[in-house]
Amino acid sequence: MMDALEKYVDSLSTPESELLRALDHETHMQTIQPRMLSGHIQGKLLEMFVRMLRPHSILEIGTFTGYSALSMAAGLGEEATLDTIEVDDELEELAQRFFDRSPCGGKIRLHIGSALDIAPTLGGPFDLVFIDGDKREYPAYYRMLMGDDTGRPLVESGAFLLADNILWSGKVVAPVARNDLHTQRILEFNRTVADDPRVENVIVPLRDGLNLIRVK
Ligand SMILES: C[S@@+](CC[C@H](N)C(=O)[O-])C[C@H]1O[C@@H](n2cnc3c(N)ncnc32)[C@H](O)[C@@H]1O
Numbered sequence: 198m199m200d201a202l203e204k205y206v207d208s209l210s211t212p213e214s215e216l217l218r219a220l221d222h223e224t225h226m227q228t229i230q231p232r233m234l235s236g237h238i239q240g241k242l243l244e245m246f247v248r249m250l251r252p253h254s255i256l257e258i259g260t261f262t263g264y265s266a267l268s269m270a271a272g273l274g275e276e277a278t279l280d281t282i283e284v285d286d287e288l289e290e291l292a293q294r295f296f297d298r299s300p301c302g303g304k305i306r307l308h309i310g311s312a313l314d315i316a317p318t319l320g321g322p323f324d325l326v327f328i329d330g331d332k333r334e335y336p337a338y339y340r341m342l343m344g345d346d347t348g349r350p351l352v353e354s355g356a357f358l359l360a361d362n363i364l365w366s367g368k369v370v371a372p373v374a375r376n377d378l379h380t381q382r383i384l385e386f387n388r389t390v391a392d393d394p395r396v397e398n399v400i401v402p403l404r405d406g407l408n409l410i411r412v413k
Pocket residue numbers: 233234235236258259260261262263264265266282283284285288310311312313329330331334
């Protein structure tokens with residue numbers, strides 16, 4: 198049933214661009230975990246969010262092969278920029294090659310290293326942040342973005358944070374193993390956001406779950 202619904206949604210949403218289709222294909226050929234890529238529907242949703250919010254500066258934590266970065270860049274205005282950070286330097290060549298093939302690629306700046314080290318050096322403030330790095334680091338990304346440890350937040354009132362995979366294949370509502378740090382930290386992240394009076398949020402159960410957060 199879900200497969201049929203997914204096919205229906207897919208077939209009646211604006212088709213993926215040729216470039217994104219090629220990137221999806223190459224990601225499946227060249228990487229061990231191609232499932233990490235956002236994909237057609239989530240990519241289009243990210244592009245739509247960008248078109249609606251009209252951010253001047255986007256930060257992405259976790260580039261992987263660049264699918265979500267290219268999707269968001271497609272919705273960006275002329276003067277706007279997207280900084281995307283990837284810790285795995287083996288992904289740099291593939292992602293940059295696809296950015297170079299895109300008419301929007303000039304708006305994307307790819308940084309190699311941990312977002313926890315690099316993001317604070319980029320200045321900000323960022324109008325939109327897509328959090329899609331290591332799930333065990335989600336609470337640390339949130340503290341960094343809100344300036345909890347430094348007193349220097351990377352986002353201001355009116356900014357939006359979008360955190361991916363926050364339902365973690367349903368593991369957030371199942372008993373959690375002691376050594377399952379991924380699920381534990383996602384649970385901590387979702388609880389922190391829900392209890393934080395500085396933000397309002399809604400969890401969207403698309404794909405593996407998106408937490409959509411607005412800084413008040
Ligand atoms: C789920 S994938 C990102 C998928 C991509 N955003 C997309 O939608 O196509 C997560 C990526 O985050 C990267 N990553 C993990 N920890 C990171 C960190 N501290 N800083 C930057 N990237 C990180 C991983 O190497 C991996 O490529």
